[in-house]
Each structure stands twice: as structure tokens, then as C-alpha cells.
Amino acid sequence: MPTSSSPSPSPAAPEGVTLVITELVRPARVAGYEAWARELHGRLGQQPGFLGLHVLRGESGGTPEYVTLLRFASPEALAAWRESPAYRSALARLPEFTAGEVDYRESVGLEAWFDRPARAAAAPPFWKNVVLGFVGVYPLILLFSWLSRPLVQGWPWWAAILPSAFLATVFLNWPVLPLLSRLLRGWLYPQR
Helix, strand or coil: CCCCCCCCCCCCCCCCEEEEEEEEECHHHHHHHHHHHHHHHHHHCCCCCEEEEEEEEEEECCEEEEEEEEEECCHHHHHHHHHCHHHHHHHHHHHHCECCCCEEEEECHHHHHCCCCCCCCCCCCHHHHHHHHHHHHHHHHHHHHHHHHHHHCCCCHHHHCHHHHHHHHHHHHHHHHHHHHHHCHHHHCCCC
């Protein structure tokens, strides 16, 4: 029988926290799961400290896989959501839809965007994360520097890089790092 459990709180994270939830959904229950998730996600809008969410849908061994990233302003805001009646009520229904144990992981900063397989033994080494980040950010900086050049002519050098730095950061978080981490999953998490 599928089981789920609430993740335990993490130490303070000043830059906010992302709860990454990986669920394998029974193929016959996908429509019910998606309706359940839409209702739950709609309730998040009223939760203090909630910043946003992304849902990535894929497949794992022929079973629909949903990775949901819930972003909160602080660990305290996330803890308040986990203790809320709306979350507790929804969590009680989750086993109706899932085909296995639900994986919960708290992440800080860009770490949440690295598409870590639910059963991966460990995170990739730091140097691989650095290479992946560089592969993602360098083309974005080149592109946005070129596109913003007419706008920033005559600006001081430190101000001229602001538009490209901002746009590169936005696009790096979504969709570049999630796509790169999926494409390079075999390199990030080699089979042992």
C-alpha cells in the first residue's frame, strides 16, 4: 500500500526554502490526482509566506511521475503549511492516487532545480553542479548581453550588466536548469 509522510523541518534557510515532492501516480488515477492537486494548489495562494509552485510531469518506468516544487519565504512558513488543516486533510487522501512512497526533500537556493531522481543515493558532486550551472548560465549571459546592448549603451559598466544578469537568473531557474538536469541525468547520477 502506498505510504506518505510529512518531511521534517530543516534548519533556518535565509534565502527561502523549496519543498520538492516526487510522487508516482497510478495510471488509472491520474485524472483524480490532478483534480486533487489543483484543489490543493489553489489553497496555497492564501498561505502566508507562499511564493509559488512548479509542477514537472514525467514518467518513471511507465508510471506517471509528478515533481512538485513549492517555494516558501522561510522554513517557518513551510512548517506552518505542513501543520495547516488544508494540508493535513489533503495528505490523508494522497495514498488513493500514489503508486509508491512519496519522496519529500527540502532544498535551498538553486539546488531545487537539479532534477534528482527519487531513488538517487546521493546528490551529484559539487563540481558537476558547477559545470551544469556554467553550461546553463554562460549562453544566457551571452544572449542577454547581446540583446540588451542597444538599451544599455552609455550606461556605466556596472549598470550595463544588470539587465543581462537579471534575465539570465530568471531563465536559469526556469526552464534552463530543470531541462539540463533532465537531459544530463545519466551524467549527474550514473548507474552504480
